[in-house]
Amino acid sequence: MADSFEIAKSSLRIEAVIQRSSFVSLNENKEPSEVKDIKSEIQSFRGVDKVKESSVSSDEKTWWEYNFFYSVGVRSIEENKENKENKENKENKENKESDPIFEITATYNAIYKSEVKLSKASVLAFSEENVGYHVWPYWREFVQSSCARLNIPLLQTPLYFCKPKTASQTEA
Numbered sequence: 001m002a003d004s005f006e007i008a009k010s011s012l013r014i015e016a017v018i019q020r021s022s023f024v025s026l027n028e029n030k031e032p033s034e035v036k037d038i039k040s041e042i043q044s045f046r047g048v049d050k051v052k053e054s055s056v057s058s059d060e061k062t063w064w065e066y067n068f069f070y071s072v073g074v075r076s077i078e079e080n081k082e083n084k085e086n087k088e089n090k091e092n093k094e095n096k097e098s099d100p101i102f103e104i105t106a107t108y109n110a111i112y113k114s115e116v117k118l119s120k121a122s123v124l125a126f127s128e129e130n131v132g133y134h135v136w137p138y139w140r141e142f143v144q145s146s147c148a149r150l151n152i153p154l155l156q157t158p159l160y161f162c163k164p165k166t167a168s169q170t171e172a
Contacts, residue, residue: 003125004119004121004122004124004125005122005125005126005129005130007118007119007122008118008122008123008125008126008130009126009130011114011115011116011118011122012066012112012113012114012118012126013112013113013114014110014111014112014134015065015111015112015113016109016110016111017108017109017110017111017134017135017138018108018109018111019106019107019108019138019142020069020106020107020108020109021106021107022104022105022106022107022142023103023104023105023106024102024103024104024146024149024150025100025102025103025104026101026102026150026152027099027100027101027102028099029099030101030102032150032151032152033151035076035101035102035152035153036152036153038076038078038101039078039079040076040077040078040079040101041076041077041078041079042074042075042076042155043074043075043076043077044072044073044074044075045071045072045073046070046071046072046073046132047070047071047072047132048068048069048070048071048127048128048131048132049069049070049071049107050068050069051066051067051068051069051123051127052066052067052069053065053066053067053123054067055117063113063114063115064113064114064115064116064117064118065111065112065113065114066111066112066113066114066118066123067109067110067111068109068110068111068112068127068131069107069108069109070107070108070109070110070131070132070135071105071106071107071108072105072106072107072108072132072135072139073103073104073105073106074103074104074105074143074155074157075100075101075102075103075104076100076101076102076103076155077100077101078101102150102152104142104143104146104147104155106139106142108135108138108139110131110134110135129162130162132160133160133162136159136160139157140157143155143157144157
């Protein structure tokens with residue numbers, strides 16, 4: 001029997017990728033021309049937050065729609081900033097300098113349709129391994145255009161790679 005991921009992969013058809021929300025910010029204490037000279041560290045996150053499942057009927061046919069909420073973000077912080085701030089700002093907890101240099105986040109809806117109802121295990125496996133693959137080109141474009149609009153150096157967003165299967169996963 002095929003594993004949960006393979007069942008979902010063969011059953012789900014991508015319908016749309018929609019940018020549901022976004023946030024772009026450049027620290028108010030930094031000028032765009034300064035950003036390239038600041039020693040910084042890039043932090044990021046990505047993943048499916050939730051999935052909505054619904055059934056749709058039309059002309060005596062029923063199909064299932066799966067709406068994956070995929071959140072992703074990146075920010076730049078000054079290197080070793082935390083150690084410096086802990087020493088300098090014990091009394092002043094509202095120092096604006098502690099904010100990220102810049103931050104870009106977004107939530108996307110990746111909407112899929114299926115002719116069969118999927119198990120929770122299949123939906124979970126698909127959300128962990130494949131939703132990001134469909135969202136990633138939209139995210140990369142958003143990061144690049146946001147950097148250009150902020151007039152800061154373009155951030156190299158890597159390509160998205162699906163997790164390779166281990167030997168035990170490929171045996172069946």
